[in-house]
Amino acid sequence: MAISTASPRFTAQATALPATETTEDLAARPAEDIPDRLFWTRRFSLTTRILAVNVLIVALLAGGLFFLDTYRKQLIAERFKLARSEVEIIGNALAEAPSSEHAALLARIGAEQELRLRTFGALGRLQTDSFVVGEPSFTFAEDSDDAFSARVAQWMDRTVDFLVGAPPVPPYYPAADRPDINNPATKPEFPEIFVAEQAGSGTVMLRYAPDRTPVITAAAPYGPQGETLLSVRNASDITQSVRAARQTLLVLLALSILASVQLSLFLARTIVQPLRMLARAAARVRLGRDREVVVPRLPERGDEIGMLARALSDMTSALREKIDAGEAFAADVSHELKNPLASLRSALETMDNIDDPELRAQLLDLAHQDVRRIDRLITEIADASRVDAELSRATFVPVDLFALAEGVLGGRTAASRIGEERHLSFEVESAPTSATMVMGDPARLERVVENLVDNAASFSPPEGRVVIRFAERADMVEMTVTDDGPGVAPENRERIFERFHSDRPGDEHFGKHSGLGLAIARSIVRGHDGTLEVQGRDDGESGAVMAIVLPALNPE
Template sequence: MPDWRRGLGFGSLRARIFAVNIFAVIVLALMLLYIDSVRSRLLDERTTELARQAVTIAGFAADVPAPARAASIERRHFGRGTRLRLYGPDGALVADNWRGPAAQRFVLDDPAQDSWRRRSAKFIDRALEDVGSFKRVPPYVEAAPDRAGQWAEIAAAQAAQLAAARQASVATALRRAGDGNFILTAAAPLAGGAGTIHLTDSAADLTQILRAERLTSFWLLLGITGLTLLLSFYLARTIVRPLRMLAIAAHRVRLGRSREVVVPRLPERRDEIGALARALSDMSIALRLRIDATEAFAADVAHELKNPLASMRSAVDTLENVEAPALRARLLAVIRDDVARLDRLITGISEASRLDAELSRSRFEPVDVGALCAGLAAAYRTTGLESGVRIEYLPPVAGAARVLGDPARLAQVLRNLIDNAISFSPRPGMVIVSAETAPGRVFLKVEDQGPGVPPENRGDVFKRFYSQRPQSEDFGRHSGLGLSIAGSIVEAHGGSIRVDDGAVGGAVFTVELPAA
């Protein structure tokens, strides 16, 4: 099977180009998924921790007497500067641990004062969030006056407490500050409706962790991109070099040097380049064989035409010096025979030279060769009877003998075989035409009662201008092209032709064709 018809699998150029280009894309996608998963995990862990702290503080605050509750809240501080507020039942701010100059606070940077590096980092943060699965969050805004109503999580926690029969409840929220960092909040109501604890924490440290992970992933992606470029250069080199070799070979063939050009077949390449190289090599070999065949055909034509021309020249030269009427008549008869022979040769040569081109333009169609044989046998019965030869047709035993082909050319094959059989048959004699079928094959046979073909000559009978006739037959009556033309037509139909001994003497020509 040709390379271009056989699947090339992963070794094909298409698969390798796809693999090289998709590799970096897959790594980028995995990097985005990894960063997205790390961000979600860190925020979830911090949110869970903040919610647990809110519930714990709400439990302690509920046990503290109301007059001392505010002071207890304002004395509590956290390492990251977490803001702790207590809102009363009416929503007013009761206590805030950020009050006082010594309070630890997280700082929100002013975006207007950001350097270009910080602005670039924030832009990348937003871009990765847009590409990933992370949803946009509302901005962090501190309203004035500070009341519980500005925090949706406080209302959610209070509603959850009512729904849970006054058991401990908590609600959280995620917002983004103006400096690009996430702000996490958690609200937990005090037992008995005595107020609500509200915790606010900055995730600036998480942002730094994410940016460090992103930088590591960036260097990894940069390295993989470099590797991809190297693989791309290597792949381009493995494509360009053999293509340049093939282009040079094709150029040399175009300049008419096909005999000395050896197109590399690249047997180690099992991809499209290798398939192209082998196809071009086969094409150059076929072209070389066609050129050789054309040269041989021209030499054969020159040789075959030279014989009758030499005979005619000799007869014409002799005719000028002969006065005897009988001898002049014999010389004129020789000239007429040579002219007739030239006419047959030129007709056969013309048909043989057009055969390949016409076969390349032919459109094959289903042909019932059994019916074709029957029609030709019936048409030849009159011709055969006039020459003393009877034509018989034996149809196939079972089914129709159908092939894909050109009906006119297949009829020409049968005519050439029948004409050849009639010319070799004794008088009286018989020629048997038959059609047989086998699984996937169709056989056409033409059998005569002539002298047969010696085994050593059976490979030559299908060559151009080959003719082995009895001594009693006039020389030059046949062009020697009929069987050669028949063989070319059969080969163009994907079949074969051979000659064997007949069952009771003579020769039997068998044409084997693929069934339709």
């Protein structure tokens, strides 16, 4: 047996990217091939729909609150401009009118404009009050039969102010309105008077009345002696407008909540109904009462429910295939074990009736062969049954297939024994590391290479060659084992991977091969997300090519 190393030349082939798939194409694909992303076609994802239903109410509430706050600020800002303009105009009128007419002028303007007008002297004493010299043009609301609704409205006002973060507004104390002309404490109740005196122009402030209606006060200097005019307006219409707008928004919010409830029920129905349907199908599959239970794939749904349905359908199909494969495997095992057992039984029974020592020795040797065959069958059957379970627990590590192949050819294997008998040569053509490195279980991949090399050696003629080559195919690694044997007919290229299939050369003794080697090799390769196929030789010569394709090691 000879082992040599050569340097091949290979060309990496580019792979074409698949065309864009539709939702229907996606639905028809197995669940493991469905990418973990959502297609924005006719359906939105469940996350989007749930968020939309839940965020809708919050967004409407937040938008309504900020709208009310902005609306109220705009109304108050307009009244501020009006109050400043009014107090300056009235102050100019007082400055031009004789002092004897001030009281009548203030009473008339206050009644017409619904203002309370007061003048203060330089020393801060109250001089004239339109509510004293004339009839009050407004009064603050007091408790009435509708006190509960008023308290609810005030509570809602405070709640809205808190939610939007409105700055605190000082209260308007009724004590400041007592008609005491000689009360020296009246002026300090209104700091805007001092601000107006210092600024020399009108100034405006906002307060809240006991019923939380806005009280807008404006002050402006007007006389040569340092007199100051103060106007007070109870802008209750602002509160009424804001509360009316809030009532409208509450109605809209109630309608939105109703719509949200309907949407939630519809969304729940679109989620719950298919889930119940899938649960019932899964229960029937679990109970095993109906083998032909069809788990719906829901191809019209491109969301997570559809992905779940297709995954369950594929899982059910895979389970059925596993069950069928297990039943077939058990039947094959029974059949394969019966043959050597029957032969062993026949040999032992015949020995009882034969006295010829030579014939008895032949029968005893045959019995030993049958025992070895049974032992080999049991060992390989155990290996075949454990492949999937062991791969599911295995930890994949970087594996160099080139070093693995050299190790197999350098060891004492069935291939080496056959090679010595037939004078075979074994070659491993060198290749770049990128064409030999994969992620996998080293022991299992070594078993694959050993099985393929043993298979190639068993079919090779005397003086034949077994060559292992490597090639890089895009993001895959290809390893081929080529022999000089008779090859495999195209119609048998899948059958040779079936369990217990054995089509050996005529010069080999019956029972030396279990027919499980290639089946085990393919199971291991598939457990590594790869493929194992048999091909014909490209050079037209007689022989077979066993091709393994595995995902290449990601350098990252």
